[in-house]
Amino acid sequence: MNYTYFNPTAIEFGSGKISSIVNYIDKKLKVLVVYGGGSIKKNGVYDQVKTALEGYTWLEFSGVEPNPSLETLNKAVKIIKDEKIDFVLAVGGGSVIDGSKYLVAAALYDGDGWDFLDGSKQVQKALPLGAILTLPATGSESNATAVISKKSTNEKRYFGSPLVYPKFAVLDPSVMITLDDRQLANGLVDAFVHTCEQYLTYPNSSLLHDGYSQTILKGLHNLSLNWENRRTALWQENLMLLANQALNGFIGSGVPQDWATHMIGHEITAFYGLDHAQSLAVVQPYLLRVMIEDKKEKLLQMGKEVFNMPQNYEIVIEAIEFMYQSIGVPTKLSAYKTDNKVIQNITKALETHGMTALGEKGNITLDKVAKILEMSIKN
Template sequence: MTYTYHNPTLIEFGKQKIESISTYIPKNAKVLFVYGGGSIKKNGVYEQVVKALENYEVLEFSGVEPNPTVETMNKAVKIVKEKNINFILAVGGGSVIDGCKYLAAASLYEGDAWDFLDGSAQPTEALPLGVILTLPATGSESNCGSVVSRKTTNEKRFFFSPKVFPMFAVLDPSVMSSLNDRQLANGLVDAFVHTCEQYITYPNESLLHDGYSETILKGLVSLANNWDKRDTYNWQENLMLLANQALNGFIGSGVPQDWATHMIGHELTAFYGLDHGRSLAVVQPQLLRVMFEDKKEKLLQMGQNVFNINDAQKSIEKIEELYHSLGVSTNLSDYGIDDKVVTNVTSALEKHGMTAIGENQNITLDKVEKILNLAIK
C-alpha cells in the first residue's frame, strides 16, 4: 500500500446542527445559498438555514436539477461574478453539492469551466464551500469529486480537485423525514455500489480496508433488511453515516478500484435521464457476471463476510436480490430504455477515451456491449 490521504472537511453530525454553520462561515462573507427544487421549504430546512444566516448578506439560487447541468450552474457563476459572492453554501443532496463544487471552481476561472470536466484544465483555486446534506447517497459532502452533465451534448463527466473539498458538512438525519422511498432506495444503492467499486476487485493485503468496506456493506444490507423501519431516526442516521463513509476517500486509499459500473452508468443517465442509483443497479450485477473470473476471489470473500454464504456466484444474486427488495429493478427494459442503448453508450465511452476501464483496464467496449445486452434482457 502506498497512498496519501487527506480529508479537510469538518463534519457536524446530528440533530439541530444546521445552526452551527455560522461558526464556520466568515462574518464578512457574502453568501450564495444554493438549493434544488424547493423541497427544503417543506421540511423546515430552509427556515433553519435562513435563521443561521440572519447576520449575513445572502443571495439565493434555486433550481439545481438532479444530475446538475453546466447550463444551470453557469447561471449561478454569472451571479457570483456580478455580485462578488465569496462563499457558497450548498443545501441538498449530491446533485446540489456536485453542482456547487463546479460553481466554486468555475467562479474563479476565466475560461469555459467545462474544461474541468473534459480534462483539459484543472482548478487552481475555488471559492470556499460549505454543505448541508439533505439526501444521503453520494458522499459528495466530504470528498473532492464532482459529476456534472452538459445537456446540449448528452454528456455526464466528472472531475476531482482538492480545491473543491467542502470546508464543512452538516449531516442532520432528522432532515431525511421528507424523503420518499425512491430517494432512500437510490441512496442506499448508491452507497452500496460506491463501496463495491473499491472492494470487489482482486485480493489485497489490507485487513483494515477490506474489513471497513465489509462493515459498510453489512450495515447497508441490514438497512435493506429493515426497510420497514426506514421512517425511524435510527435507520436514517445509519444511512447518512454509511453513505458518507462509503465515499470519503479512505476505503479506496492504497487498494485497487474499479469504477467501470459508474462510467457505464453515467452514460445511461446522460442519454436517458435514468436516476444515478438505478443506472448503477442495472449495470453492476451484469458487469460482475461478465468479469466473474477477475472478481471471483473478492466475490467469494464478500459472500463469506457480508452475506454469510460460501459461493462467489451467489454473491451476485444476493446483490441483485438486495436491489429488488428496495423496489429497484436491475433490468433496463423496465425503464423504457430503447434498443439503441448499446450503440449510444459504447460510442460515448469511445469518444471519452474509456475503451479499457476497470481495475485491470480490461473492460473493453465488447465487454460493455455484453454487459448492456444482459442488462436489457
Template sequence: MTYTYHNPTVIEFGKNKIESITNYIPKDSKVLFVFGGGSIKKNGVYEQVIKALEGYDFLEFSGVEPNPTVETMNKAVKLVKEENIDFVLAVGGGSVVDGCKYLVAAALYEGDAWDFLDGSAQPKEALPLGVVLTLPATGSESNSGTVVSRKETNEKRYFFSPFIFPKFAVLDPSVMSSLDDRQLANGLVDAFVHTCEQYITCPNDSLLHDGYSETILKGLVSLAKDWDKRDTYNWQENLMLLANQALNGFIGSGVAQDWATHMIGHELTAFYGLDHGRSLAVVQPQLLRVMFEDKKEKLLQMGQKVFNINDAQETIEKIEELYHSLGVSTNLNDYGIDNKVVSNVTSALEKHGMTAIGENQNITLDKVEEILNLAAK
C-alpha cells in the same frame, strides 16, 4: 499499500446541527445559498438555514436539478461574479453539492469551466464551499470529486480537485423525514455500489480496508432488511453515516478501484435521464457476471463476510436480490430504454477515451456491449 490520504472537511453530525454553520462562514462573507427544487421549504431545512444566516449578506439561487447541468450552474457562476460572492453554501443532496463544486471552481476561472470536465484544464483555486446535506447517497459532501452533465451534448463527466473539498458538511439525519422511498432506495444503492467499486476488485492484504468495506456493506444490507423501519431516526442516521463513509476517500486509499459500473451508468443517465442509483443497479450485477474470473476471489470473500454464504456466483444473486428488495429493478427494459442503448453508450465511452476501464483496464467496449445486452434481459 502506498497512499496519501487527506480529508479537510469538518463533519457536523446530528440533530440541530444546521445552526453550527455560523462557526465556519466568516461574518463578513457574502454568501450564495444554493438549493434544488424547493423540497427544503417543506421539511424545515430552509427556515433553519435562513435563521442561521441572520446577520449575513446572502443571496439565493434555486433550481439545481438532479444530475446538475452546466447550463443551470453557469447561471449561478454569472451571479457569483456579478455580485462578488465569496462563500457558497450548498443545501441539498449530491446533485446540489456536485453542482456547487463545479460552481466554486468555475467562479474563479476565466475560460469555459467545462474544461475541467473534459480534462483540458485543472482548477487552480476555488471559492470556499459549505454543505448542509439533505439526502445521503453520494458522499460528495466530504470528498474532492464532482459529476456534472451537459444537456446540449448528452454528456455526464467528472473531475477531482483538492480545491473543491467542502470546508464543512452538516449531516442532520432528522432532515431525511421528507424523503420518498425512491430517493432512499437510490441513496442506499449508491452507497452500496460506491463501496463495491473499491472492494470487489483484487485480493489485498489490508485487514483494515477490507474490514471497513465489509462493515459498510453489512450495515447497508441490514438497512435493506429493515426497510420497513426507514421512517425511524435510527435507520436514517445509519444511512447518512454509511453513505458518507462509503466515499470519503479512505476505503479506496492504497487499494485497487474499479468504477466501470459508474462510467457505464453515467452514460445511461446522460442519454436517458435514468436515476443514478438505478443506472448502477442495472449495470453492476451484469458487470460482475461478465468479469467473473477477475472478481471471483473478492466475490467469494464478500459472500462469506457480508452474506454468510460460500459461493461467489450466489453473491451476485444476493446483490441483485438486495436491489429488488428496495423496489429497484436491475432490468433495463423496465426503464423505457430504446434499442440504441448499446451504440449510444459504447460510442460515448469511446469518445471520452474510456475504451479500457475497470481495475485491470480490461473492460473493453465489447465487454460493455455484453454487459448492456445482459442488462436488457
C-alpha cells in the same frame, strides 16, 4: 500499500447541527445559498438556514436539478461573478453539492468551466464551499469530486480537485423525514455500489480497508433487510453515516479500485435520464457476471463476510440483485424506457470519452460493455 490520504472537511453530525454553520462562515463574507427544487422549504431546512444566516449578507440560487446540468449551473456562475460572492453554501443532496463544487471552481476561472470536466484544464483556485446534506447517497459532502451533465451534448462527466472539498458538512438525519421511498432506496444502492467499486476487485494486503468496507456493506445490507423501518430516526441516521463513509476517500486509499459500473452508468443517465443509483443497479450485476473470473476471490470473501452465505460467488451476485429489488430498485435496463440504440449509444460515448479500457485491470473493453448491456436488456 502506498498512499496519501487527506480529508479537510469538518463533519457536524446530529440533530440541530445546522445552526453550527456560523462557526465556519465569517460574517464579512457574502454568501450564495444553492439548493434544488425547493424541498428544503417544506422540511424546515430553509428556515433553519435563514435563521443561522441572520446578520449575514446572502443571496440564493435554486433549481439545481438531479444530475446537475452545466446549463443551469452557469446561470449561478454569472450571479457569483456579478455579485462578488465570497462563499457558497450547498443545501441539498449530491447533485446540489456536486453542482456547487463546479460553481466554486468555475467562478474563479475565465474560460469555459466545462474545461474541468473534459480534462483540458485543472482547477487552480476555488471559492470556499460548505454543505448541508439533505439526501444521503453520494458522499459528495466530504469528498473532492463532482459529476456534471451537459444537456446539449448528452454528456455526463466528472472532475476532482482538493480545492473543492467542502470546508464543513452538516449531516442532520432529522431532515430526511420528508424523503420518499425512491430517494431512500437510491441512497442505499448508491452507497452500496460506491463501496463495491473500491472493494470488489482483487485481493489486497490491507485488513483494515477490507474490514472497513465490509462493515459498510454489512450495514447497508442490514438496512435493506429492515426496509420496513425506513421511516425511523435510527434507520435514517445509519444510512446518512454509512453513505458518507462509503465515499469520503478512505476505503479506496492504497487499494485497487474499479469504477467501471459508474462510467457505464453515467452514459446511461446522460442518454436516458435514469437516476444515478438506478443506472448503477442495471449495470453492476451483469458487469460482475462478465468479469467473474477476475472478481471471484473478492466475491467469495464478500459472500462470507457480508451476506454470511455458502462459498458460491455466483450466488453472491444474486444476493446483490435481490437486495436492490427488495427495496424497489430494478436491476434490468429493460425496466426503463430506452430505445434500440442503447448499446450503440453507450459504447460510442465511452469511446468518444476515451474510456475503452475500464476496471481495476483496464480489461473491460467496449465489447464487454456491449455484452453487459445486452444481458441487462434481456427480459
